[in-house]
Amino acid sequence: xxxxxxxPIVDRWVIVAAERGRRPSDFPSAQSQRTGSSGAxxxxxxxxxxxxPPEIWAIRPDGSAPDTAGxxxxxxxxxxxxxxxxxxxxRRGLGMFDLMSGxxxxxxxIETPExxxxxxxxxxxxxEPVLRAYQLRLAxxxxxxxxxxxxxxxxxxxxxxxxxxHPHSQIIAVPIVPLRLKDKLAAAQQHYARKERCLFCxxxxxxxxLGDRVVLDREHFVALCPFAAxxxxxxxxxxxxxEHDLRLLDDLRRRALAEILSDCLHYLRSALGDPAxxxxxxxxxxxxxxxxxxxxxxxxxxxxxxxxxxxPRMTRIAGFEWGTGFYINPVSPxxxxxxxxxRMAEEALDDQAETAG
Amino acid sequence: xxxxxxxPIVDRWVIVAAERGRRPSDFPSAQSQRTGSSGAxxxxxxxxxxxxPPEIWAIRPDGSAPDTAGxxxxxxxxxxxxxxxxxxxxRRGLGMFDLMSGxxxxxxxIETPExxxxxxxxxxxxxEPVLRAYQLRLAxxxxxxxxxxxxxxxxxxxxxxxxxxHPHSQIIAVPIVPLRLKDKLAAAQQHYARKERCLFCxxxxxxxxLGDRVVLDREHFVALCPFAAxxxxxxxxxxxxxEHDLRLLDDLRRRALAEILSDCLHYLRSALGDPAxxxxxxxxxxxxxxxxxxxxxxxxxxxxxxxxxxxPRMTRIAGFEWGTGFYINPVSPxxxxxxxxxRMAEEALDDQAETAG
Numbered sequence: 001x002x003x004x005x006x007x008p009i010v011d012r013w014v015i016v017a018a019e020r021g022r023r024p025s026d027f028p029s030a031q032s033q034r035t036g037s038s039g040a041x042x043x044x045x046x047x048x049x050x051x052x053p054p055e056i057w058a059i060r061p062d063g064s065a066p067d068t069a070g071x072x073x074x075x076x077x078x079x080x081x082x083x084x085x086x087x088x089x090x091r092r093g094l095g096m097f098d099l100m101s102g103x104x105x106x107x108x109x110i111e112t113p114e115x116x117x118x119x120x121x122x123x124x125x126x127x128e129p130v131l132r133a134y135q136l137r138l139a140x141x142x143x144x145x146x147x148x149x150x151x152x153x154x155x156x157x158x159x160x161x162x163x164x165x166h167p168h169s170q171i172i173a174v175p176i177v178p179l180r181l182k183d184k185l186a187a188a189q190q191h192y193a194r195k196e197r198c199l200f201c202x203x204x205x206x207x208x209x210l211g212d213r214v215v216l217d218r219e220h221f222v223a224l225c226p227f228a229a230x231x232x233x234x235x236x237x238x239x240x241x242x243e244h245d246l247r248l249l250d251d252l253r254r255r256a257l258a259e260i261l262s263d264c265l266h267y268l269r270s271a272l273g274d275p276a277x278x279x280x281x282x283x284x285x286x287x288x289x290x291x292x293x294x295x296x297x298x299x300x301x302x303x304x305x306x307x308x309x310x311x312p313r314m315t316r317i318a319g320f321e322w323g324t325g326f327y328i329n330p331v332s333p334x335x336x337x338x339x340x341x342x343r344m345a346e347e348a349l350d351d352q353a354e355t356a357g
Numbered sequence: 358x359x360x361x362x363x364x365p366i367v368d369r370w371v372i373v374a375a376e377r378g379r380r381p382s383d384f385p386s387a388q389s390q391r392t393g394s395s396g397a398x399x400x401x402x403x404x405x406x407x408x409x410p411p412e413i414w415a416i417r418p419d420g421s422a423p424d425t426a427g428x429x430x431x432x433x434x435x436x437x438x439x440x441x442x443x444x445x446x447x448r449r450g451l452g453m454f455d456l457m458s459g460x461x462x463x464x465x466x467i468e469t470p471e472x473x474x475x476x477x478x479x480x481x482x483x484x485e486p487v488l489r490a491y492q493l494r495l496a497x498x499x500x501x502x503x504x505x506x507x508x509x510x511x512x513x514x515x516x517x518x519x520x521x522x523h524p525h526s527q528i529i530a531v532p533i534v535p536l537r538l539k540d541k542l543a544a545a546q547q548h549y550a551r552k553e554r555c556l557f558c559x560x561x562x563x564x565x566x567l568g569d570r571v572v573l574d575r576e577h578f579v580a581l582c583p584f585a586a587x588x589x590x591x592x593x594x595x596x597x598x599x600e601h602d603l604r605l606l607d608d609l610r611r612r613a614l615a616e617i618l619s620d621c622l623h624y625l626r627s628a629l630g631d632p633a634x635x636x637x638x639x640x641x642x643x644x645x646x647x648x649x650x651x652x653x654x655x656x657x658x659x660x661x662x663x664x665x666x667x668x669p670r671m672t673r674i675a676g677f678e679w680g681t682g683f684y685i686n687p688v689s690p691x692x693x694x695x696x697x698x699x700r701m702a703e704e705a706l707d708d709q710a711e712t713a714g
Contacts (some may be wrong), residue, residue: 001455002439002441002458002459003457003459003612004455004456004457004458004459004531004532004533005454005456006455006456007452008453008455011536012536013533013535013536015439015440015459015531016437016457016459017440042622050481058362076440080373082374082677082685083359083372083374084359084361084454086451094567094584095563095567096365096559096560096563097359097362097363097365097563097584097585098362098363098365099364100360100361101359101360101361102359102360102372102373103360112387127656149681149682151676151677151681153673153675153676153677153679153680154676158673159673160673160675160676161673161674161675162675168678170677172677174361174372174681174683175361176361176370177683178370178682178683179368179370179681179682180680180681180682180683180684183680186691192692202453203453206452206453206454209562210451210452226456227451228454242613248579278675278676278679278680279676280676280677280679280680281680307459309680311679315515316515316518317518318510318512318516318517318518318519318635318636318710319508319510319511319512319517319518319527319635319636319637320510320527320529322510322635322637322666323494323510323537323635323637323638323639323666324506324508324531324533324535324536324537324576325536325537326531326535327617328439
């Protein structure tokens with residue numbers, strides 16, 4: 001029998017159609033499908049720095065000049081930005097309609113000079129400086145009070161919307177707080193008002209007690225298959241300590257996040273055969289500057305609990321989902337968790353055998 | 358300069374990135390991509406009636422027996438339903454989580470015996486009985502008070518989630534009112550409480566006055582590119598007369614709806630090169646039976662205004678959209694409308710030339 005489950009944070013129902021329960025091999029077209037753009041013509045490759053707009057920030061261990069080779073992570077403006085940096089954020093009306101200028105920022109974080117890099121043993125070493133770039137760009141963009149929110153995300157594989165193969169993430173700063181974030185914040189705020197506890201912390205603690213959706217349980221972070229996951233093998237990574245804003249992550253825990261994120265991406269790849277995926281960092285919005293008056297967001301933002309959502313693109317979103325905003329998930333989160341655990345156990349055995357041999 | 362626009366009904370912002378404005382030929386992979394399941398093995402083809410579960414309803418002009426050839430439209434249960442028909446809709450808790458059994462109905466409306474049928478001059482003749490099937494199945498399913506809502510939709514092409522090429526729609530009855538419908542209803546209710554006018558009627562009237570997003574303006578129906586469209590060439594068809602429930606559509610206006618729906622699908626196909634698309638019928642939820650006490654939904658449902666949303670799948674939904682629930686639309690609704698009007702004018706000229714020749 002399939003089941004309807006409600007997400008306790010977004011108030012959204014999901015159909016978990018367990019009878020349709022399928023093995024990962026039943027999703028033949030989920031592979032990442034590289035676009036095939038070659039290294040030579042790739043604007044993100046080392047040596048092609050002139051093909052991007054001038055860099056905003058980079059890690060250059062050898063102290064090389066901007067826009068030359070020798071970097072480890074490089075942040076550049078998106079050549080085809082969805083939003084432009086200049087302009088005011090005044091809202092206008094057109095009869096019943098609301099509109100405003102498309103003010104914002106759209107940057108690309110090039111994660112490594114290596115075109116064909118993929119998650120392996122060096123995952124944490126590669127991701128740690130990328131996470132540092134996320135934090136620094138977020139901090140810099142939030143200095144501009146026109147930007148109410150920053151979305152940090154990675155599209156991997158054509159099916160997930162990636163137009164270039166070279167490993168990269170994106171950050172988009174927007175002059176509004178998006179509806180989905182507003183909903184999450186409002187739910188957290190209401191929960192806090194009633195219980196004086198964080199909604200996310202309560203969910204995390206309950207999941208750690210129940211156990212059957214916990215994929216990885218580490219000292220500082222936990223990775224879960226959410227109870228009302230929309231997609232097969234959807235994962236979420238939460239800091240165990242209450243923290244509303246990604247900017248607060250310190251060096252020690254940044255390393256720990258690089259490790260758990262790398263492990264999640266590695267096990268998805270290994271268990272599902274290199275699926276396309278999106279991951280998205282959810283962090284608190286930019287506090288509104290309201291001198292002498294603690295603002296609405298100024299209070300609310302501390303009730304948030306930042307997290308990373310990882311969404312493998314195994315299924316196609318069709319009319320039912322678009323029409324209703326609720327989802328059919330053919331793999332229950334418990335089955336997905338068990339399947340990932342099996343894969344982990346197999347890999348651990350292989351490693352032992354190698355060490356013994 | 359790109360623009361941020363807010364949907365007046367769902368309170369959702371959309372980035373209209375007009376500078377990225379592209380011609381339909383810039384979306385090379387939007388084609389419907391038939392799955393290639395051949396007529397002989399197709400369970401929806403005439404002669405293969407035994408390959409589906411027993412039919413629920415059919416139009417059989419020659420009075421043939423159920424589950425034999427000779428039908429025009431045929432409704433059967435989905436062989437792999439997302440929800441099962443048996444069970445109670447009691448909600449349960451699991452700590453902080455809510456769940457209920459996956460009770461519902463999932464039916465397929467086979468629109469024509471012809472495997473390779475596509476929108477042409479006979480569009481209205483084929484769609485009219487399909488719309489009648491929509492209305493009758495909706496009426497029948499709403500007799501079951503466990504079903505709070507019915508979603509009627511059509512997935513066309515692999516990219517839009519269709520797994521069989523044979524023309525068909527689906528209806529899914531669910532035991533909850535989905536979030537997106539609730540939001541639309543709440544907005545309509547609030548607007549009515551303030552103005553004593555229908556929110557949708559107000560939007561339609563304003564669009565007819567402004568004119569630059571009106572694709573087709575007919576006696577009984579209007580087709581628009583919505584002001585805050587999420588997708589390139591997204592369309593919406595509204596009845597001009599206020600009507601909350603698809604079941605109220607009479608014979609005369611059913612024919613008119615078949616005509617405007619057929620024309621919308623034809624012009625999208627002709628202008629965009631046979632794109633994959635989803636369309637979804639949005640109608641009022643099932644009124645809760647509450648003898649002697651006019652229910653909450655019982656009031657609210659009349660404030661709804663049914664409509665059909667048509668969503669060509671030209672773009673891929675990526676991390677930004679999943680992370681925020683707001684969308685980047687690279688073609689402004691005004692440009693999309695103008696482009697469709699050009700195509701209509703070209704076709705009218707061709708028709709004239711043919712008639713003259």
